[in-house]
Amino acid sequence: MLDYDKEAEAYDASRGGEARAEAAADAVLGLIPDSPAGPGGPAGPGSSAAPDRSGRLLDLACGTGIVTRRLAAARPALQVVGADRAPGMARRAAARLPGSIALADSRQLPFNDGTFDAVTTVWLLHLIADTGEVRAIVSECARVLRPGGVYVTTVDKAAAHDVGSDIDAVLAPRPRRPVTDAADAVTAHAAAHGLLPAGQAVFTGRGQGRSPRSTIADLRRGWFTVLRPGDPRVEEFAARLAALPDQDRRRPDPCFAVRAFRKPAAG
Secondary structure (H helix, E strand, O other): OOOHHHHHHHHHHHOOHHHHHHHHHHHHHOOOOOOOOOOOOOOOOOOOOOOOOOOEEEEEOOOOOHHHHHHHHHOOOOEEEEEEOOHHHHHHHHHHOOOOEEEOEOOEOOOOOOOEEEEEEOOOHHHOOOHHHHHHHHHHHHHHEEEEEEEEEEEOHHHHOOOOOHHHHHHOOOOOOOOOOOHHHHHHHHHHOOOEEEEEEEEEOOOOOOOHHHHHHHHHHOOOOOOOOOOHHHHHHHHHHHOOOOOOOOOOOOEEEEEEEEOOOOO
């Protein structure tokens, strides 16, 4: 996995910036009702506190907060909290949403059961190599959801980048990381923790189309493959990419998939 503390400073510019963040936030929000658990929804098992009528949303693995900020701006009635385990990312997110960002490990969240009306994980599950850890993350998301709440996550991220281009044809034989965010697998993990399918959406990763030259640079950084930087096979792929026409022309943008799951209302 990349060192996301080191990636933090250049992360937004290298991942489509505000255009991609806008598309992602719009897709996510389209799957979250204005009042996810209903006004005055239950405050969690065993709670005697007064209902929180404003609603709460957790954007888990929020990164720099570029999407989190848009979620908060679009739904001012929601109290939006971002969480990330990389201090560098959390610092940048906190500059965008002061007082609303926490350092947290997605496998063991520092929140009580039934705290949130909605939980989102945008581009998290594909980073986790171990299926057991993916299950643990989904379990935690289900645990901190209120009955009637909604969990929204991106799925099938690696597949989205295969757009049928000449670059994809060159990269096809490369060794790949195990796919841990396949939609069917995530749906099964959600079902195991009582979450039921509640919708799906797609959005374009604006500015994310690859050019041969940018792909060569990314391969040498260790992206798209399990080959380590410096492996001779990296340079073999790089040579084939360098032979493609239009070295700086970006191929089509990927189209990302999003799934929503609802926690059944109590009773």
